[in-house]
Amino acid sequence: MDGWFKLHRKITESPVFTDPELLRLWLLCLAKATYKETSVVIDRQQVTLLPGEFITGRKSLTNDYNVGLKPRHKKKELSLWRDLKFLEECGNLNIKSTNKYSVISIVKWSEYQESEQQLNNNRTTDEQQLNTNKKLKNLENLNNISTTTDDDREITLGDTYTKVCGTFVMPETFRQFFTTVRSQGYTEVFCIELLLEASESSTAGKPSVRYLQTIFDRWHKEGIYSRVQSKERKDSERGIKPSADKPDRLAFIDNL
Incomplete structure (x- = not known):
């Protein structure tokens, strides 16, 4: 053990x-x-x-x-x-x-x-910072997806899935999951936020449908609609006060 x-x-x-x-x-x-x-x-x-x-x-x-x-x-x-x-x-x-x-x-x-993976892998401070920078770079690349295309189409869940998971075709299990989420009245923006939350917190890289379901159940129960709200809720539970001069660098979607 x-x-x-x-x-x-x-x-x-x-x-x-x-x-x-x-x-x-x-x-x-x-x-x-x-x-x-x-x-x-x-x-x-x-x-x-x-x-x-x-x-x-x-x-x-x-x-x-x-x-x-x-x-x-x-x-x-x-x-x-x-x-x-x-x-x-x-x-x-x-x-x-x-x-x-x-x-x-x-x-x-x-x-x-919270910090198990860092200590278990004996990462140095420089290695931790490098991994963080890579993660931020990937999300900045996601931010660089044009909000509109030649046919004035906005960013889609499919665009986000491609950047997060590295494949163009979304598996049927993921499609069924997000269809179920939408059937409960949630928007595509919510689904995108959900997928990004799972990709950022998953230690396995590409998130699984089961992990998405776990996060969705928590968000649904606590009335959370975005990663910003999720972070604020976690900080509140830990007694961390929000910082007015430290914006969320990971968010690329406007607040709902």
Whole structure:
């Protein structure tokens, strides 16, 4: 098990902190979660895990939890699974179960893992700055797409997809996803913002439909319509005040 995760002092205000068994289980979940998008094979079926997710089952979770504990402190499968469900009720995680396994998703995973990739890859300051510059350069190239073409057509979702993913043809899975988003009353500008948000935050490069869905669910729930609003919401949750003299260099679309 590689890497690290961080905890905020506010965990002491959580009901989980007052229960040693719940706290052990919560820390185990954080330790088992993947820090980057990855794929695993279960029963010859490929399962994609997003950052903050891990696959488990009642037996495997119980075995992991009981490692190193004295017999009187070990927990049974049913009791431990009830504790896991309680963590879900508290809003710490989400559980998606199948008849073979369960996918556990840590809520607000980025707050626990914001800088993992940088430390895991032992990047130097210069390397970090170089990667940041490359990212900004790519987005500036996206900004250079003419807002109109010879037939006065505005920037499209297809233009954005080509720049972000490097291919001209958008897969059917992406088309179906954005069609569903539009059917819920969202505009193409919103879809473009959503795609850019996913491409900027994905550690796997090209974002997956599943990752887009995760971001859309959060935006839809919190009433977010752009990357600017998303950043402001994250900064607000972290207690960071907005800076009036520091404009968003990554935004190329006017505020909605």
